[in-house]
Amino acid sequence: MSDWITTGPKTRQFEARLKERLEAPGLVAFNSCTAGLHVGLVVLGIGPGDEVIVPSLTFCATANVVEHVGARPVLVDVLPDTLTLDPQAVARAITPRTKAIMPVHYAGHPVQLDPLFHLAEQHHLHVVEDAAHALPARYKGRLVGSRKNLAAFSFYATKNLTTAEGGCLTGDEELLEKARIIGHHGMDKEAWKRFDRSGSWYYEVVLPGFKYNMTDIQASIGLRQMDRLDAFQARRRQVFDAYNARLGKLGALQIPVESPEVESSLHLYVLRLKPAQLRIDRNRFIDELKNRQIGTSVHYLPIHMQPFYRNKYGYRPEDCPVAADAFSRMLSLPLHPRLTDQDVDDVCVAVEDIVRLHQA
Ligand SMILES: *Cc1c(COP(=O)(O)O)cnc(C)c1O
Numbered sequence: 001m002s003d004w005i006t007t008g009p010k011t012r013q014f015e016a017r018l019k020e021r022l023e024a025p026g027l028v029a030f031n032s033c034t035a036g037l038h039v040g041l042v043v044l045g046i047g048p049g050d051e052v053i054v055p056s057l058t059f060c061a062t063a064n065v066v067e068h069v070g071a072r073p074v075l076v077d078v079l080p081d082t083l084t085l086d087p088q089a090v091a092r093a094i095t096p097r098t099k100a101i102m103p104v105h106y107a108g109h110p111v112q113l114d115p116l117f118h119l120a121e122q123h124h125l126h127v128v129e130d131a132a133h134a135l136p137a138r139y140k141g142r143l144v145g146s147r148k149n150l151a152a153f154s155f156y157a158t159k160n161l162t163t164a165e166g167g168c169l170t171g172d173e174e175l176l177e178k179a180r181i182i183g184h185h186g187m188d189k190e191a192w193k194r195f196d197r198s199g200s201w202y203y204e205v206v207l208p209g210f211k212y213n214m215t216d217i218q219a220s221i222g223l224r225q226m227d228r229l230d231a232f233q234a235r236r237r238q239v240f241d242a243y244n245a246r247l248g249k250l251g252a253l254q255i256p257v258e259s260p261e262v263e264s265s266l267h268l269y270v271l272r273l274k275p276a277q278l279r280i281d282r283n284r285f286i287d288e289l290k291n292r293q294i295g296t297s298v299h300y301l302p303i304h305m306q307p308f309y310r311n312k313y314g315y316r317p318e319d320c321p322v323a324a325d326a327f328s329r330m331l332s333l334p335l336h337p338r339l340t341d342q343d344v345d346d347v348c349v350a351v352e353d354i355v356r357l358h359q360a
Contacts, residue, residue: 002216008182010216011260018168019224022136022145022153028180029219031048033132033154033167035062035183035212040150040169041069041100043179050099052128055085057321057327058104062130063303071099071351072313075304077320081257083270085237086322087115090213093285094203098289100126104339105134105144108160108260108265113139118151132167133267135160139284145170160232160265161225161319163218183212186274235337236266239344242335243269246348252277262277265279268299271336271351272326280358282329288358292350296331 002009019027030036048070054063056075064074076089085103101120103111111129120127131137132154134144145151147169155166169179171177181188186209189202225232240256248255254272258264273282280288283342286296302323304315317324333347 004216006215006217008214008216010219011214014214014219014222014226015168016064017223018036019170021226021229021305023143024145025104025169027145027168027170028176029168029214029222030212031167031184031214031218032165032212033152033156034065034208035210036064036167036169036179037061037102037128037130037177038068039183039212040152040171040184041065043175044100044126044128044150046071048127048195049097051097052099052357053090053101054303055091055102055106055323056304057083057106057300057323058130059132059300060303060306061132062104063101063309065104067136071184072097073303073309074098074212075302075309075313075315075320076320078106078326080322081089081114081139082109082111082259083322083326084111084118086107089113090116091119094125098123099127102128102130103252104130104132104190105137105265107256107270108133108137108267110134110137110139110144110262110264111141114146126150130172132159133155135266136229137265137350138263148172150175153173155222156347160236160267161222161229163214163225164223166218166222166339167213168214182209185209185211232337233265235266236335236338239335240269240337242265242341242344243335243348247271247351250352252355252359253351264301266335269333270299270330271333273328273329273331276359278355279360280354282331284360285354288330288354289350292353294334294347296333298327298330299332300327302327307332 052066052070054073057078063073076093079086129151131151137144150171155163161260186207187203188206
């Protein structure tokens with residue numbers, strides 16, 4: 001038991017357990033993944049005049065944080081199979097102003113990290129992974145978040161592990177100690193150690209930081225979630241495989257794939273319709289599912305088609321054709337550990353029924 005409610009012993013405990021679970025060199029908890037990404041860009045010194053390469057098919061936070069530091073998000077396309085960042089598109093987008101690549105492990109499927117790290121090395125770029133979906137995921141046997149470059153995870157309510165709101169940054173320990181200070185008003189408490197005469201009340205503001213710390217209330221939820229993570233993942237795997245087995249038989253649907261070199265965290269189940277084989281579009285398909293009591297979502301309206309980015313940078317849908325096409329025909333089916341076999345069957349029956357009624 002602890003009476004502490006804001007950042008204290010539970011947060012430290014949660015950080016230590018996550019660090020061990022992710023085999024991370026260093027880890028700092030924040031109050032969101034967005035906060036982690038923002039602090040990550042600040043600690044790397046990315047700012048006005050700089051460009052950061054971001055996949056268009058992602059949640060808005062990935063691009064928004066680049067705007068927050070005054071840099072330009074350069075939106076590039078994704079691969080048609082996994083919908084993760086296309087390394088060739090990244091290579092084409094690199095300019096002398098490029099400072100970082102921000103790949104997103106879309107739906108929990110790790111991006112092709114090797115070619116991205118290769119490009120980063122060639123052009124002296126940072127890699128900041130948006131790993132919001134990727135707890136836990138592996139690329140070529142190695143856990144996402146276990147490398148020295150920065151990676152940000154989310155513990156938002158819908159994510160694989162939740163603290164209601166929360167996130168963390170993994171990476172090089174020294175860099176993360178700076179990140180911790182930036183995420184806590186820029187207050188350096190260790191500074192007192194440099195002055196013998198000062199007491200433990202002493203801190204110095206070394207830069208104007210942010211209020212991004214996690215609370216012990218959130219960390220307590222996270223610690224309990226950690227106990228259950230393996231069971232959550234096992235259930236996600238069962239649901240994912242059951243959907244694939246049933247829906248893979250329907251010619252009008254494109255089911256998600258998992259590359260042999262990765263282990264996905266199976267965060268989302270993203271189905272794509274084959275328009276030539278259906279007389280209804282994606283929106284109607286979603287309505288039909290809703291009529292059958294099945295809730296779905298769309299991940300995501302691509303960033304290059306969002307009004308702010310479209311207007312500011314003049315993007316057209318065809319600038320990222322794979323993302324635009326995927327968006328037009330995608331929907332995410334329910335995927336979470338509390339789904340029962342009956343729920344999974346209900347979803348499959350509804351999808352099968354709609355496809356049968358509206359097949360072209
Ligand atoms: C959820 C999410 C975020 C933001 O996470 P928060 O913890 O809500 O800040 C960032 N990127 C992606 C891809 C996400 O799905």
